[in-house]
Amino acid sequence: MNRFFKVCAAMMVAMVVSTGVAMAGTLDDIAKRKTLRVGMEPGYMPFELTNQKGEIIGFDVDMAKRMAKAMGVELELVSTAWDGIIPALLTDKFDIIMSGMTLTQQRNMTINFASPYIEIGQSIIVSNKIAADIKSYKDLNDPKYTVASKLGTTGEQATKRMISKAKYVSFETEQEGVLEVVNGKVDAFIYDMPYNTVAVGQRGQGKVTHLDKAFTFEPLAWGIRKGDPDFLNWLNNFMYQVKNDGTYDKIYQKWFQSDTWLKEIQ
Template sequence: MMRNSLRLFWVLNCMMIVICTFAVHAHAADIRQQISAASTIEQIYKRGKIRVGMDVFVPYAMKDKNNELIGFEIDVAKQLAKDMGVEIEFVPTKWSGIIPALVANKFDVIIGGMSVTPKRNLKINFTNPYYYTSQGLLANRKMTEGFTITDFNSPDVSIAARLGSTAAVAAKENFPKAKLRLFDDEPAAVQEVKNGRVHAMVGGQPLPFNMAADSPATLAAFDDQLLKEPISFGIRKGDVDTLNFFNNWIEIAKSKGTIDKLYDYWFKSTEWKSLIE
């Protein structure tokens, strides 16, 4: 009798273990489904539109003669939307506030020439880099005649950069003794150099080279590479599915030569200038 009772006890125990195991797995599956459904990539598909945060600066994103957005990052984002089979909405945002706007869900992703830094990475996640850029120096030719790159590191020199950008970081690191003036956008910084209110500005290439080529009598670009940076998409934290999708898309686009083709057009040629002049 006791043997039968023990057998029944063990059978019931095993049944309870099996039931609990199934319940745990079912609960885990529900959690995974909830997380997946809440991911940005799923929301984009349900909405049928991807919202892209960006700021306006040449030649990454700018307005053409018809007041339409064009540029390298614009084309990258459009290709992404096309491959996803969704529409695209660009959300112009001041650079200094673009990360808080992403965190606040004002848009789905930052595609705007954003370089990866540890400080930024504490607030948002980054994809794999889709290209690399560098910071260069654009100077007022008359004010800096005879200057070498080291001459800019002086208390008597003023240098402009865009607020919240890695250009500002590069300016501080390379010219710690100079006076740093920060502006909301790069066109304002360029204008300060042209007007002789600052000696130079630090900005992402090819802006310094392009500006100097447009105004050779007024502006000069230095060949020195101040900072090489990986450029990535920015997304909100805790979204593995979205990060996985964007990383895979970047690798596919790079392997097909899509990114290189766009980069060559916007950064190595001046054909696009006819679209804005």
């Protein structure tokens, strides 16, 4: 073997070894730790929220419980502020983001996503003061209107991109945005349709109007650190399993087709 081939062989071995370490990373850590650590911000109904007992519940929580059971480990939920959730993942504060996160190309530059588990879009909660004049997001694209969303979300991005002529204000939480519309301080709140549907039923009946046809396409997916194809493969196979054995449908019906869970937070 001449010098050139020796160098090539050494490089290939190094690549295999380094790749093997990356591939084994998170799954091995979870197995050794015997705990799956899931990062989420518990303020996004019905995906993750806090009940009267202070427990985090929701669609993503039930999926995380099923995931931990499939792994044979315990589940640890790590409550994290939304604006710091990706940095927290990258610094190993938890293993995976399961927090109703939209898969965007911008986020995908920083983290990897498993296959989407649900598709949603942005909808509009409108003050009844202007509801008669607003039939779609296009009607809000006027300087005379004040439109709000949550800071750092795809709702904010959609508003700035598609309703750019309106005055825009942002809020730290979804609850603040909805309440401002209910109180007549802003004209409309742009946010994910599942949340808006629940929020209107909870706080806005008779005071606001929900334009419940999504005007954007947004796949939600679980986020993980880059360079971990084994974990990505496990997550995609897990999703394939639960979507075909009835598990996913059962959890979906509980959180999206029933309102029984609302009793836990009222």
